[in-house]
Amino acid sequence: MTAYVFIESRDPFESRDTEFVEATAIAVKERGHDVTVFLVQNAVLAARKTTGRLNRLAAAGVTLLADDFSLRERGIKAEELSEGIQESAIDTLIDAISHANTKAIWH
């Protein structure tokens, strides 16, 4: 089994192609791999519960993490995050991608 870490940096309200990450992450998860999506920069705007943008990923069992620095920059508090999304330090991302048999994909 391979671990996949997708690092999403794009705002879904600005970039239509964020659906690429959603579709690919779910497809890889359905094939039995560990999948994490780490939201950073403007991508954390999708993490707010009022948007519901990441519900399909959460329902598919994908691990969803949102960069704490990016959240603070944009005034988003932990209690505003959708269910299934965890506030996370960048150290967690580093640890996740620094193991063998792990694919790290930036988008």
Next chain:
Amino acid sequence: MKERTLTLALMDPPYESANSTTALRMISAALKQGINVNVFAYEGAVCLPLKDQAPHANPVKGTTVEEEEHPTTKAFVSSLLAIGKDNPRLTWVNCGLCVDERGATNVIDGVRRGSPADLFKMASESTNTLVIPTK
């Protein structure tokens, strides 16, 4: 635990994209975890460690250079190279083709000129490689 090494390929020029800030944060976090880091900077990213960068005052806010404390990417890279001078080690290679295109030769100490072959070697010898491209 076995020694870990991450290779990051950076493409964005300084002061243009949040990607640069995130990349520098990632390098810092990796070094703090004892992970070696290789950086292959290409295209505009070769300007991140340019020695000629200078902080400036802010005429909108009326602040002086000293009051503004304007951060430069060369200062960030220099600090990271100091942290990663031994173990863990930070290796920073600027793509020579990209350097020549931009005349970006005057860089801070510790930055090495290289070629895409260095990226191949770094990636081959690393635990993992992450490419951070421009949008």
